[in-house]
Structures are given as C-alpha cells and as structure tokens.
Amino acid sequence: MKPLIDRPGSRPWLKVVPWIVVLALCVLPLIIRNDFYLDALILIFLWGAYAGAWNILAGYAGMMSLGHSAFFGIGAYTSTLLLLRFGLSPWIGMLAGGLFASTIGLILGVICFRLRSHYFALATLAFGEVGYICAVNFRSLTGGSEGLALPIRPDALLFSFAGKLPYVYIGLFLFLAVIAISYAIEHSRLGYYLTAFRENENAARALGVRTGRVRLIAMVLSSFISAVMGTFYAQYVVFIDPSSVMRIQISVQVALFAIVGGIGTTLGPAIGAMIFVPIAMLLRAEMGTSLPGLHMIIYGVILVLVLLYMPQGIGPKLKEKIPFLRSP
Amino acid sequence: MLKVSGLNVSYGDVQVLFDVSLEIRVGEFISIVGANAAGKSTLLRAISGLLKKTSGSIEFQGKQLVGRPPYAVVEAGIVHIPEGRHVFPLLSVRENLEVGAYTRRKSRKDLRRSLEELYGLFPQLYHHRDQLAGSLSGGEQQMLAIARGLMSRPTLLTVDEPSLGLAPMLVEKTFQILEHINKENVTVLLSEQNVFNALSMSDRAYVIENGRIVLTGAGKELLTDEHLKKAYLGM
Numbered sequence: 001m002k003p004l005i006d007r008p009g010s011r012p013w014l015k016v017v018p019w020i021v022v023l024a025l026c027v028l029p030l031i032i033r034n035d036f037y038l039d040a041l042i043l044i045f046l047w048g049a050y051a052g053a054w055n056i057l058a059g060y061a062g063m064m065s066l067g068h069s070a071f072f073g074i075g076a077y078t079s080t081l082l083l084l085r086f087g088l089s090p091w092i093g094m095l096a097g098g099l100f101a102s103t104i105g106l107i108l109g110v111i112c113f114r115l116r117s118h119y120f121a122l123a124t125l126a127f128g129e130v131g132y133i134c135a136v137n138f139r140s141l142t143g144g145s146e147g148l149a150l151p152i153r154p155d156a157l158l159f160s161f162a163g164k165l166p167y168v169y170i171g172l173f174l175f176l177a178v179i180a181i182s183y184a185i186e187h188s189r190l191g192y193y194l195t196a197f198r199e200n201e202n203a204a205r206a207l208g209v210r211t212g213r214v215r216l217i218a219m220v221l222s223s224f225i226s227a228v229m230g231t232f233y234a235q236y237v238v239f240i241d242p243s244s245v246m247r248i249q250i251s252v253q254v255a256l257f258a259i260v261g262g263i264g265t266t267l268g269p270a271i272g273a274m275i276f277v278p279i280a281m282l283l284r285a286e287m288g289t290s291l292p293g294l295h296m297i298i299y300g301v302i303l304v305l306v307l308l309y310m311p312q313g314i315g316p317k318l319k320e321k322i323p324f325l326r327s328p
Numbered sequence: 329m330l331k332v333s334g335l336n337v338s339y340g341d342v343q344v345l346f347d348v349s350l351e352i353r354v355g356e357f358i359s360i361v362g363a364n365a366a367g368k369s370t371l372l373r374a375i376s377g378l379l380k381k382t383s384g385s386i387e388f389q390g391k392q393l394v395g396r397p398p399y400a401v402v403e404a405g406i407v408h409i410p411e412g413r414h415v416f417p418l419l420s421v422r423e424n425l426e427v428g429a430y431t432r433r434k435s436r437k438d439l440r441r442s443l444e445e446l447y448g449l450f451p452q453l454y455h456h457r458d459q460l461a462g463s464l465s466g467g468e469q470q471m472l473a474i475a476r477g478l479m480s481r482p483t484l485l486t487v488d489e490p491s492l493g494l495a496p497m498l499v500e501k502t503f504q505i506l507e508h509i510n511k512e513n514v515t516v517l518l519s520e521q522n523v524f525n526a527l528s529m530s531d532r533a534y535v536i537e538n539g540r541i542v543l544t545g546a547g548k549e550l551l552t553d554e555h556l557k558k559a560y561l562g563m
Contacts, residue, residue, distance in 0.1 A: 207428050
C-alpha cells in the first residue's frame with residue numbers, strides 16, 4: 001500500500017543518525033585511554049542494558065517489578081558457581097544463568113501476574129528479598145556474605161581479560177543488543193499486545209488477547225537478559241557477594257534509571273544509565289571519603305525533579321523539545 | 329446460534345442478573361434495551377467471558393461458554409465491543425487493529441486482507457492509520473473500536489452502547505455501520521439506551537429491568553407497547 005500522505009518530518013537521511021552514533025560508540029573506547037573513563041563506559045553499558053531488560057516487562061507490559069535484583073544475582077551466581085565448581089566457561093554459564101533465571105521468572109509470573117500495580121511490585125519486592133536471604137544463608141553453595149572471588153587468569157574462552165577494552169566491547173555489544181531487542185519488541189505485535197494490556201487490560205482481553213501469555217513472554221526475555229548482565233558483572237568485577245548482586249537497592253536503581261530515562265521507550269533506560277552512572281562515579285571519586293552516599297541524595301533530587309517536570313521521562317521530553325529527534 | 333439460559337451474574341455479593349434467558353439466530357440483529365444499571369452491559373460482559381461470578385448456561389454453536397476465558401470466547405467467534413470505546417490511545421490505528429487480530433495472528437496474509445477490507449469500510453481509519461488512536465475524534469474512535477473487533481472475523485458481534493457520548497449525526501452513522509455489518513452476515517447483539525433507534529433497527533429486542541428480562545418481541549412491535557412507551561419513550 002502506498003501512503004496517501006507523507007508523514008510530517010519524514011527525512012530519509014535521519015535514518016543514518018543512529019548508525020553514526022553506534023559508530024561513534026565503537027570508536028570512543030579506542031580514543032579514551034584512561035581506565036577510570038573506560039570503567040564508566042562499561043558501567044553505563046551494563047546498567048543501560050540491565051535497565052533495558054527491566055523495561056521490557058515494566059515499561060511495555062506495565063508490570064513494575066522490584067525484584068529484578070534476583071535475576072541479576074541468579075545470573076552472577078550461576079555462571080560463577082559453574083566456573084568455580086566445574087570449570088565451566090562463563091560464556092556457557094551466561095546462557096545457563098539466563099535459562100535458570102527465565103525459568104524462575106516464568107514461575108514468578110504464573111504466581112504473581114494475577115496481582116496488579118502496587119501489589120505486583122510488593123510481591124516482586126518480597127521475591128527479590130528472598131533471593132538475597134537465600135544467597136546469604138546457603139553458605140555451602142554461595143559462600144554466604146563473604147562472597148565468591150573469581151580466578152583472575154586472562155583467557156578469552158573463560159570470559160576473562162587483562163585490560164578493560166574487551167569488557168567495553170562486550171558491554172557495548174550487550175547494550176546495543178538490548179536496544180535492538182527493545183526496538184524489535186516495540187515495533188512488533190508482541191509490543192502492541194503488551195501495550196494494549198498496559199493501557200486497557202479489559203479491552204485487550206475482550207479482543208481475545210491472551211494477556212497472561214504475552215506477559216510471560218516479556219518476563220522470560222526480561223529475566224534472561226537481567227541474568228546475562230549479572231554474569232557480565234561477575235566476570236568484570238571478579239568478586240560477587242549477596243550485597244553487590246542481590247540487594248534490593250539494585251532493583252530500585254534499575255527501575256530508577258529506566259523511569260527517569262523514559263519508561264516504555266526504546267532508548268529511555270539507556271539514557272537513564274548515561275545520566276546516573278557518571279554522576280555516581282564522579283561523586284564517589286570526588287567525595288567518596290568526605291561525603292559517602294552523597295550520590296544517593298543527588299539521585300533522589302534528580303528523580304523528584306524529573307517526576308515533577310517531565311513525568312514521562314527525559315527521553316520522551318528530549319524528543320518533544322528537539323524536532324530533529326522525532327522519529328523519521 | 330447463541331442460547332443463554334438461566335444466567336445469574338454477581339459482582340461480589342451483589343447479584344445483578346437474575347435468571348436471564350435469550351436466544352439469537354444466525355444473521356439476526358438483536359437489541360437489549362433498558363435504563364442505566366439495568367444489567368445490559370453486565371449481560372454482554374458475561375457473554376464475552378470477562379466476568380467471573382457467572383452461573384447458568386451460555387451456549388454458542390453447541391459450545392458451552394460459561395467459565396471459559398475471554399480468548400476462548402473470541403476464538404469461538406464472539407467479539408465484544410466494550411462501552412466507552414476503549415481504544416489503546418498510545419498505539420497507532422493500524423496497531424490497534426493488529427491487536428484485534430490476536431486470535432488470527434498465525435497468518436500474515438489473512439491479516440493484510442482483513443486490514444484492507446476494514447479500511448474499505450472505514451476510509452477515515454485508512455487515512456489516519458499511522459496516527460495514535462488517542463488523537464482521533466470520538467466518532468473515529470468508535471469506528472476504530474468496531475473495526476478492531478471485526479479484525480478477529482467474528483460471527484457474532486456484541487456492541488455495548490455505541491452511541492454513548494457521540495453527536496446525533498455520528499450516532500446515526502454508527503448505527504448505519506452496524507446495519508451494514510449485519511448485512512454482511514455478522515449477527516449483531518446491541519445494547520442501547522437509545523431505545524427508539526435500537527428498536528426500529530432490530531429484528532427482535534429484549535427489554536431488561538433490574539437484572540431481569542421483562543419483555544421481548546419484534547423490534548417494531550415493541551415500539552408500540554404501552555409499558556415501553558411510558559417507561560422509555562416518554563409517550
């Protein structure tokens with residue numbers, strides 16, 4: 001079918017812009033030679049991808065999970081334990097963690113999807129806390145609060161590298177992959193079904209949409225990617241303990257990034273990570289000793305300001321203000 | 329085609345439908361008329377499987393629908409157009425229509441054909457197909473809601489108060505569309521407060537009061553019924 005009218009702002013050259021940005025992101029790590037900034041990039045990619053995973057369930061389907069730390073932790077612990085106990089490569093462990101997390105996600109979904117909004121959030125919050133308590137108390141398996149240290153012997157097959165650069169590129173790949181997946185969901189029927197459910201559950205049901213099933217698909221994708229990011233974290237930081245990969249704060253933070261950046265949008269979670277991660281790192285580097293925890297206060301202030309002045313998030317606001325960004 | 333018998337429906341502890349029975353034959357245009365809160369919407373929602381506390385029998389082409397989830401009802405061939413339109417405002421017109429085709433999602437070709445047919449029936453929707461549904465006018469949203477329901481190719485369309493909140497001219501147009509759909513071999517079950525219009529269009533009608541069917545008959549006959557004239561037509 002040929003369009004009757006050209007959509008306003010239809011400029012074909014705009015299609016090139018995203019590719020230029022991707023190219024710039026690919027070249028950027030080669031220009032930056034400073035480990036501190038490379039670390040920042042890795043964390044932006046890590047959190048951006050993780051927030052994107054959270055957004056698949058919470059943004060598109062509107063099911064606000066506050067238990068996503070558990071999936072992250074499951075990913076980190078699964079690959080690490082498989083490596084420490086059986087010498088299994090974390091590349092395979094990453095998949096195993098993803099599959100394990102999505103199985104748990106599926107079970108959680110079957111049980112909790114009958115709950116709505118706040119009640120679902122509370123149930124998942126409890127689920128996240130259960131994950132934390134398990135990680136602390138199953139000492140023989142997880143090492144409890146003392147955590148697990150990963151071996152440091154650079155080997156690409158074992159997902160372990162001497163410098164930061166390989167991690168930057170793996171992070172960048174995961175970051176772009178999650179954006180691509182989000183884009184694909186948003187522009188596919190799965191995305192329409194999820195949005196329909198979020199906007200009007202009864203109307204969607206009356207049309208025959210199996211709202212439980214489509215949300216389970218979102219849950220499986222979301223928990224799988226969260227676990228993959230957990231493995232990435234473990235391999236990069238080479239040390240995990242319950243409070244670094246299973247804490248409630250992680251769930252809250254991932255939600256915060258996505259909400260401030262623009263919940264339910266393709267790029268919102270990435271934008272959120274780009275804003276918050278550098279702030280946290282700079283504040284910790286500059287005032288980590290004199291005023292520890294200051295970044296949490298700044299987070300709070302940003303959250304309040306964003307919710308007051310741009311409740312849809314920063315991403316959608318930018319799009320509205322800068323005509324150039326409006327989709328071609 | 330559809331046979332409802334002894335239907336009781338409650339919201340929590342409050343019973344709203346009492347022993348409702350009705351029968352619809354293939355190709356008919358049936359209206360359910362009655363005042364606000366008489367139970368019209370509840371009846372349609374119960375048929376579509378949206379309500380939980382339902383007892384009695386709803387038989388559609390030999391299949392028992394009581395206790396079945398909404399998607400099973402849609403798969404059986406009944407689609408419900410809810411009161412107040414309820415389009416998905418942040419999805420485009422085309423995306424709204426695609427959601428309506430959920431039960432037929434397996435075939436892309438089928439989807440394209442349904443889209444083309446409906447764009448033919450609703451040219452404005454074609455014109456606005458990439459626009460967000462929330463930006464349409466009330467009349468256009470009502471058309472979209474009807475078109476979206478038709479995407480699943482139902483054999484029975486249940487429409488709840490399509491005239492609600494529409495200008496008289498648009499009400500007229502909505503009814504014309506429904507008549508047209510009915511001529512295309514879709515059986516229509518319409519719930520309306522606009523008693524005069526509904527009755528003059530219908531083959532048969534049921535009058536519902538306080539959750540009970542109190543009167544039934546051919547649409548045009550009912551227009552002359554003394555009780556009905558007094559209660560609903562102010563004559």
